[in-house]
Amino acid sequence: MGTVEPQVAADAQTPVTDGFHLVIDALRLNGIDTIFGLPGIPITDLTRKAQAAGMRVISFRHEQNAGNAAAIAGFMTQKPGICLTVSAPGFLNGLTALANATTNCFPMILISGSSEREIVDLQQGDYEEMDQLAIAKPLAKAAFRVLHAEDIGVGVARAIRAAVSGRPGGVYLDLPARLFPQSIDAAAAAKSLIKVVDPAPRQIPAGEAVQRALELLKGARRPLILLGKGAAYAQADAQIRDLIEKTAIPYLPMSMAKGLLPDTHPQCASAARSFVLPEADVVMLIGARLNWLLSHGKGKTWGGQSQKEWGAQKFIQIDISPQEADSNVRIDAPVVGDIGSCVSAVLAGIGPNWVKPPAEWLDAVAERKNKNLAKMAETLARNPVPMNFHSALAVVRDIIKANPDAILVNEGANALDFTRSIVDMYRPRKRLDVGTWGVMGIGMGFAVAAAVVSGQPVIAIEGDSAFGFSGMEVETLCRYDLPVCVVILNNNGVYRGDERNPTGGRDPAPLVFVKDARYEKLMEAFGGVGVYATSPAELRKAMEQAILSRKPTLINAVIDEGAGTESGRITALNPTAKKK
Ligand code: ADP
DSSP states (O other): OOOOOOOOTOOSSSEEHHHHHHHHHHHHHTTEEEEEEEOOTEEEEHHHHHHHHTEEEEEEESHHHHHHHHHHHHHHSSSSSEEEEEEEHHHHHHHHHHHHHHHOOEEEEEEEEEEHHHHHHEEEEEETTHHHHHHHGGGGGGEOOOOSSGHHHHHHHHHHHHHHHHSSOOOEEEEEEETTOEEEEEHHHHOOOOSSSSSSSOOOHHHHHHHHHHHHTTOSSEEEEEEEEEHHHOOOOHHHHHHHHHOOOEEEEEEEGSSOOOOTTTBBOOHHHHHHHHHOSSEEEOOOOOOGGGGGGGGGGGGSSSSTSSOOOOOEEEEETOOTTSSSSOOEEEEEEEEHHHHHHHHHHTOOTTTOOOOHHHHHHHHHHHHHHHHHHHHHOOOSSBBBBHHHHHHHHHHHHHHHHSSEEEESSHHHHHHHHOOOOOOOEEESSSTTOOOOOHHHHHHHHHHHHOSSOEEEEEHHHHTTTTGGGGGHHHEEEOOOEEEEEEOOSSSSOOOOOOOOOOOOOOOOOTTTTTTTHHHHHOOOOOEOSSSHHHHHHHHHHHHHHHEEEEEEBBBBOOOOOOTTTGGGGTOOOOOO
16 A cells, blocks of 8 residues: 555645545555445545545445444455444444454454534433443443544554454444544644554464473374364464374364365364364364354363363464463463464474374274265255255355355354355355354345455355345445345245244244245345245256356245254254254
8 A cells, every 4th residue: 555645625725634534544544445334424424535535435224234344354354344334323233243343353443423522421412422432342342532633543543453453353433523524734634644563463472382282282192173263364374274284183164264274175074073072182273262162162062071071172272362261171282372473383393203193083083074974965965845955055065166266155043054064165264154143144244345355256145034134235235236146045934934823813923934035026126136946956057147147146045944943053052942
C-alpha cells in the first residue's frame, strides 16, 4: 500500500479536512480497502465518501450479516475486517457478530456511529441514544472511543493492533456523530495518522518449552496431532505440512482446519476420530482449544471412565495465548508463541534421526480408518427417493473435489454435521462454518465476504432453518453479482420436518416450516438463478452450472422430511432431546 494523501474537502477555501476523511485515510493507510456495513444516521456519508475514495463498500440488509462478513474476512486475510453500523439498534445488531468474532479469535473491528457523550451520559434521550462503549466492552477484546478528529489516527491504530496481535479478536470503535464533520488542518491531519508497524508481531517460543514438547513427542507410542482453526488462521501451511509429514504422526483437523492438508492425506485420521482420541498417549494441539468441541479434553471421548475423568493422554499445546493452557486439563508442555514460529522451532528439533511412531499404532489407525471409509462409501452410493443428507452431499463432495479452490460455507444442525464428515476439503481456509459457538446465521454474511475477498466461487450448504437467519442477503448476492451458489438442504423444519402439533390444534409444531417452501424463488426475485432439485442428478447439474456461470444461484434441494436427528450430533447437550 503506497502513501495515502489526506482527502481535502472539495469545497474548502483553506486546506482542511474532516473526521469523515480522516477515518477513511486512516483505514486506507493501513491497507484496509473494504468496509462491510449498513448505512444510516450518522454514518451514511462515511459510506459514500469511502466509496468515492476508492474503498469497496459492501452494504447489507442487516448488520449482523455485515458483522459476520467482516469477521470471516479477518479470518481469511489476517487483516481486521471492518463492519460499519449506525447507532443503538444497528450497533446492537452488529454485536452478535462482534462477540462471535471474539469467541472464535477472528480479527474484526465494529465501527459504530453513536450519540454525543454529554447527552448519553445524562440520559437525556437522544435519537438512538445508548452507552455503546460500555455495552461492547465485555463482548470485545478491546473497545475505544474517539472524540476529536486529531485522535482518529491513534484510535484506528489501536483498534487494528488490538484486533490482530496476540490472540485475534473483535474490537469496538465508537465514533460519535459530531466527530465526523469536525474540520482539521490538512497538514496536521496527515501527521496525526499512524501506519501501524508490525501489527501482529511474531512471538518466538522459549527454547526450553520447545525442548519439553520434543521430549514428550519423542517418547510417545501413540502420538496424535490436532489442528484447529488457529492453525488455519496462522497461514503457516508449509511448516505444518512439513511437521506432519516428517514426523509421520496421524493428525485430526478440527472443522475449519480441514484442508490445511488435503482430507485425503494418508495421515489424516478424521475417519478414525473416535478411535484415535481415547487411544492416543501424547496429543499435540496446534491452534485448537480443549473446549466443548473436544469434550474438554476428558471423559469417555478421551478414554476416561466417566464424563468427568481425565484420560491418560499427555498434552502439548501450541498457542499464542499464554493463558490457554490448563483451561480444562493439565497441559504437560505448553508452547507459547505464534504457530509459524512454534512449528518451525519444533521442526528444527525433529532432525533426520527422527523415529516414526510404532507401526502398531499407525496400522491400527489405518485399519479403523479404512473400515469406516468403506462403510461411508456404501452409504453414499445409495440413492434413496426422496434424497437424504448423504445422497445430496455425495454430490457436493464431488463438486468440491473438482473445484478445490471453491470456498465452502456451512451451517445448520444435521446439514453441518453431515457436510463436515462427508465433504473432503483440499486446500487451507476453504471451509468456513459456525465455529466455536455453533452459531446459526453466519451463512450469507460469510458467503458474501468469501466471494468478495477471494474472487473464488462460494458454495454455501445451508440447513433450511439456518438459511432463514440471513436469507434476505440473497438480494446482496445479486446486487454485487457474486459467484455464490446456495444449496438449501430442505427437510421442512428445524432438525426435521415431520413433527405434528400433539393437540391437533391449528398451529403447526414449533419446529416445522411451511411444507414444500419454494426458497429458490427468493433468488429469482432479485435476478439470480433459482433451481428446484429433487434428485442428486438435478442437484449436480445445477451446481455445475452455478460454478461455470458464476451467477448467484439458490438450489432448493428437497430431502426427506424425516431425515435428521434432533440437535444433529450434539444431542447429548440437549437435555430433553427425543432420540429417534
Ligand atoms: P478449533 O475450534 O478449530 O479447535 P479454536 O478456535 O478453539 O480452534 O482455537 C484456536 C486457537 O488458536 C486459540 O486458542 C488461539 O489463541 C490460537 N491462535 C490463533 N491464532 C494464532 C496464531 N497465529 N498463533 C498461535 N496460536 C493462534
